[in-house]
Amino acid sequence: MKVNLVDKGASRYVVGNVERFDQKNEMFNRPLWEPKMMDLGRKFNEEEVMPRDEPGYRLQDKALVNAAWHLEHSFAKGVDGGKMGLYAWEWHGFASTPRVPSGLRITVDDPMKVTRAIKKVATLFGASLVGVCELDRRWLYSYAYFTYGEDSEPVEKIEIPDEYAYAIVIAIEMDYKAIRYSPANPAAGATGVGYSKMAFSAGLLAEYIRGLGYQAIPCGNDTACSIPIAIDAGLGELAKSGLLITSEFGPRVRLAKVFTDLPLVPDRPIEFGVWDFCMRCEKCAENCPSGAIMYGELTEKPNNISNREGLLRWPINAEKCLAFWAANGTDCCNCIRVCPFNKPSGWLHDMVRWGVKNVRWLNPFFVRMDDLFGYGKEVNADRFWGE
Ligand code: SF4
Numbered sequence: 001m002k003v004n005l006v007d008k009g010a011s012r013y014v015v016g017n018v019e020r021f022d023q024k025n026e027m028f029n030r031p032l033w034e035p036k037m038m039d040l041g042r043k044f045n046e047e048e049v050m051p052r053d054e055p056g057y058r059l060q061d062k063a064l065v066n067a068a069w070h071l072e073h074s075f076a077k078g079v080d081g082g083k084m085g086l087y088a089w090e091w092h093g094f095a096s097t098p099r100v101p102s103g104l105r106i107t108v109d110d111p112m113k114v115t116r117a118i119k120k121v122a123t124l125f126g127a128s129l130v131g132v133c134e135l136d137r138r139w140l141y142s143y144a145y146f147t148y149g150e151d152s153e154p155v156e157k158i159e160i161p162d163e164y165a166y167a168i169v170i171a172i173e174m175d176y177k178a179i180r181y182s183p184a185n186p187a188a189g190a191t192g193v194g195y196s197k198m199a200f201s202a203g204l205l206a207e208y209i210r211g212l213g214y215q216a217i218p219c220g221n222d223t224a225c226s227i228p229i230a231i232d233a234g235l236g237e238l239a240k241s242g243l244l245i246t247s248e249f250g251p252r253v254r255l256a257k258v259f260t261d262l263p264l265v266p267d268r269p270i271e272f273g274v275w276d277f278c279m280r281c282e283k284c285a286e287n288c289p290s291g292a293i294m295y296g297e298l299t300e301k302p303n304n305i306s307n308r309e310g311l312l313r314w315p316i317n318a319e320k321c322l323a324f325w326a327a328n329g330t331d332c333c334n335c336i337r338v339c340p341f342n343k344p345s346g347w348l349h350d351m352v353r354w355g356v357k358n359v360r361w362l363n364p365f366f367v368r369m370d371d372l373f374g375y376g377k378e379v380n381a382d383r384f385w386g387e
């Protein structure tokens, strides 16, 4: 679908002073230092979850999730602060093939040609979508919070030198069928695969850029907020669910980024009717088992310290969300599963996407039809193994 190009990226949601976000306030980190969250943290992070005789929660389901996360947990740790393994900020000397002698560098006469090449390479390395923007430093975390390594300081000021002027954003599509089982484990398996692929794609792309003689910092959820940078890079729009909605896969993506000094040509931010559609649709709020997603009007008022100030949107209550994940024994993707933008491409779905962009007064009708067709309903997770 042809999208509208617009001038403002994530700035379109800014209504006040936006401070850089301190990663210790991210919901997964708060239980490690905030007394009132520690019980919840113990439940989510530390307690072993016994499989139970219920579709989607058996041993084979749990094994699937653990295996899906293996590459991220063992070789990247982007959810634990990053800056190691595939997310190392510099070449770490593990390459088995001969490296190029140091000091060699490509000459960039035509940044557009280099940008096309970068996108081609990122796609080869597994990216489903790739966008480029100038790096807006408001979206960098102020401090990193590392949850791995016993000897390292958990907190580190984030300083990205000015020459890292560009961000390359990689979106990884998650499996449509597996997401239908949310909140059961096969959907969490699709999430885990997404995280492992993020590390694979971003880590390899960073290494490619270093091979050209330039610097590259790959990151997953660490180092900077991914969604505003993805919006700046023209990958999608912010939605009521707090997620990025892409025109190709809706919210069914995971995001990684690579910061670089390689001269590139930024993409333009896009718009294709998400904001207006969310005004008419409450499906993510209705199907959120924890009540973490707001109904009604936009607000700039944060729910708690996991939201940043200065942004007009629908802030998510991450405390409620994590409480459900802990009770569920695995993570949840209901807000992705039920979103009308989640569907795979096909003539009917593409036609509705066109309508959402171009005939906005029909949005209530599109929402109603989505319900009538029964899209987004949870599927019995035993079907995952039988399909
Ligand atoms: S992940 Fe689940 S609990 Fe959290 S906001 Fe989305 S639907 Fe709600």
Ligand code: SF4
Binding pocket: 239, 240, 241, 242, 277, 278, 279, 281, 282, 283, 284, 285, 338, 339, 340, 341
């Ligand atoms: S489910 Fe509806 S309201 Fe929620 S993000 Fe998707 S389109 Fe927006």
